[in-house]
Amino acid sequence: MTDAPPLAAELPSYRGISLAAVSLINSAALAREALDALMVSEVIGFDTESKPTFRKGEISTGPHLVQLATETRAYLFKIPSLDGANELRQILESRLVLKVGMGLSHDRSVLKSKLDLDLCNVLDLGEALRGAWHRGTVGAKAAVVHFFGQQFHKSKRTGTSNWANPQLTERQLLYAANDAQVALRIYRAWLASTSRAS
DSSP: OOOOOOOGGGSOBOOOOOGGGEEEEOSHHHHHHHHHHHHTOSEEEEEEEOOOOOSTTOOOOOOOEEEEEOSSOEEEEESSOSTTHHHHHHHHHOSSSEEEESSOTTHHHHHHHHHOOOOOSEEEHHHHTOBTTBOSSOOHHHHHHHHHSOBOOOOHHHHTSOTTOSSOOHHHHHHHHHHHHHHHHHHHHHHHHHHHHO
8 A cells, every 4th residue: 555645735845036036127237137148048937927807807908027037037027118128029039948837828819919029939838747647737836746746835815916016015026936937947847757757
């Protein structure tokens, strides 16, 4: 008789990115720094955040934030903002940089309608990780349990907060940055597991 896998609540917490490694792009200099760091990466983490809609028939005006991450840093681009708009377009439209994220089914269309850009070279891990260990679309929490044996804490209150606010809180910055970076870490772990299995 084999032991059952531990419940997620019994697992150690996933340790995410630190606030010191998060850059909110609000100047031309930071936009250039982000472009330089992200365009030399073969793969980056990617996600977006939007102000939630609560009333029936209400149309989302998002995305209000685009998050991109390397192994060591996360770069957050506020939408709409002139700071970093051209740099963000170069990164998202690049065919040389793979953007990996979780649950990206609507990102291509909303970015096209809001910013008139064509999102290129994207991998939705939520779909790619469907398989024997998880039926249906895979979320970040399930993937972190599977690959790292850890809990990925996501605050519902922060996730449904107002991402259109001119000033984002530290909680929002960390939530957004971790959503992008965890996708990159999951991607790396997935590649490592498939290479071991082959």
